[in-house]
Amino acid sequence: MKKFILAITCIWGTLTFARETRDSIAVFKNDINDIVLDDCDACGCAAGNGSSGFESLLNPQFIGIKYFAQHYKAKENLFVKDLTQDQYFNTLQLWGRVPVTKNLSLYASLPFHFHDKKNMQGDIRISGVGDMNLMGIYSILKSEAKVHQLNAGAGIKIPLGRFDEKGISGVNPSFQLGTGSWDYQMVLNYQYRKGNAAVIINTDYTVKTENKKHYRFGNQWNYAATGFYQLLTGKDIVFSVKTGIQGEVYDGNRQFSEPLPNTAGSALYGKLGFEAAYKRFSLGSEVMLPAYSHLAGGDIEAKSRFSIFLNIGI
Template structure:
């Protein structure tokens, strides 16, 4: 299954709600691209960072709600070699994309986390509001025939989620509601579209700062490529399938400016899903499985991710 995900990982596409014109997937007069952005809803290295990808989708500007679930395996303690501890990171997120001008838009998201890990001493759970994300997105290039488009964005993550200093002593220091720090983000994506197929390539980087507890999560680089293909379209309904991949790299964490071992890592996921729209409503879901996982020096293994969202066009 993992090999299948990797082989069919195509490159990416973006849809809008407009009617098909001349067998084209988009209406050039109405299209407004949505940027792909991998958020760090929880924080830190690997597990719990919440990099689900921002792909919104059939409505060009929207408000909506999204559920995102992650599953990891971790070492229970220093005396156990097997990855036996299940860790579940769950997020319900309010998000929105609002245009300010023809080229400039604002993206914002506010997550609520409820995380759980199963230890030999019993289950441990935390829940509460996460860090607020705010980003400006600017259309840098847009060809006359709307075939090529390049977008760039910069943003900030506002520290609203609680950071628990006790949590950094575990195998996964990212078992947190927030980083406790103001972090800064930059993103760049390119889109090519032709008829019913389009491709979108994305890369983004998050610069993380030291929090009040003198702890600093490692910087994070994400890249992704996903393909969407229109399967069904009429005056009111659009339905598309998607496949792709997403990769993530994490630098080492620091405390009192000292580098911490076994906190860096990387992972690569394959993903499949679908998206559909009816009038101003759009629904999408995605399943991600790892093709490669090397997190926290091998102490953490990525297992799966799942997301589903419902958006309302504005």
Template sequence: MKTTFYCLLILAFQFGFATEKDSLADNPFSNLPQFSTALYEECDACGCSASGGSMGFASMLNTNFIGIRYFNQSYQSTDGLYSNSPWYNENFNTVQIWARIPVVKRVQISAQIPYHFHNRETNTGNQSINGVGDITVLGLYQIYQTHKDSTVFIHSLQAGAGVKIPVGKFDATNNGSVNPSYQVGTGSWDYLVATEYVIRRKQFGLNTLLNYVIKTENDKNYQFGNQFNYAGTFFYLFESASFSVVPQLGFAGEVYESNYQLGQKVRNTSGDIFMSKLGFEIGKEKWSLGANLMLPITQNLTGGNVEANYRWSFNLNYSL
């Protein structure tokens, strides 16, 4: 029931902003950047399968590209057994090859191949894990775009679905820790539905997105909870003869359902977080460089035993 509800909510929200279709033949962004921010935040509350999330799934200045991105997530966790239980630092790091490639008219394929290297403090000393993470592939279909000579607003709506392939290693010994997401992979095939809507007036615009991740049980009988994500980003395009700059400001939210082990709900694994977003991207010819920072505003992760400190990323892309 929850899955059906969220899927319907995604479609209702995005189509609620849509205007009457004008034309699919003309692309209003054919000579401008495709202002796309995040399509995923499938990090299972932290970093075990993090591959983009509210940090962003597409370049702000390259419609079609291949690039490399690094992002860092900082958390702290406690067992919460006592009022003075110590807090330990956790750092989730990812280097990622990512791309967005046109296939046929109106259809794009986005892909991410991550390599994770995480570390954390524990009461017995420091721990670290590393390895190739789960690969994500998403197909997006352009439902409509308004004429580029629209006198008021330019609109764009995309929707799609994808899959996360369980390439990364899942270590069942971490299931009993305070943060079960301390992994490089989930070990499960997960499925995604997503929509993205952009409204633009001259240099100003707003990008909104909704997506839902359906997660399945892995061969260790562990299942991470399904995940609902939303975000909105205001942007401004500054262009000169030699370069372009896009500052951006917005918000992002994530809602996590409970994990399951052997068919039983795992206590204190659901939660939610709401964050602010600040970033920019600067481009010259076929190259672009971007950076983003996210800070939590409100959060309730794993019953309050895990707290997010910040997330940040930078990326270097080459336009295809």
């Protein structure tokens, strides 16, 4: 409970600062200029973050909520060759982004996870607050008419989620609410816009550290390329469709500094979605399907992902 109160206090303080300063900051409603990190990785929401790389949003100042669902197939035990176990990772995420200066923004997110996996012996469910993300995002380059933009960011993941040492003994050690470790993030985002079209290229890297239980999840690299096309533009309404690819690469986990087998992997997804805005409200959704999946040495297979968010400009 103390961790939850601390996280809410951090987000509330950040957003309060935004309300005090927003009058001096220009808001470009139709500017595809927001980049933030998700809190989930390809093997589950707890053991990493930034799986979707950056997300473009229509409101540069916002507070909102996002739902993110992942489905995987895994080996139920060492004596079964087939991937028979369904694993479902679900996250409700409170998030916000506030400008501090013309070129610098602060981003914060707090997830609530509810996961379950289906065993022959019965279902296993866990739920609770996850790890909090805090990040600073800086605009390095912005050309005339905003044709070219380059943004970079750095941040930390605060270990508010509970790490269960028993959970690492399963096929998927990422079936957790949190990593139990302080992790560090670096992000880079390039945007090209011309007319009603835009292309965004993202990459981010997360350095994960050893937790108090002497367990360390592997570092994570994400990359993505997404194309946008604006179908509708009005005084109060904007509607865009998007499609692209997203890749993820995971280093192996370690315990007591010793490498653990079948914990590294990679995956490549295709994605399709939309983003819309009406006055201060923005809505977006995305479906992702794997083109390639080799996770945990082949013991886990990615099946699908789905996300939807609703934000309010502040």
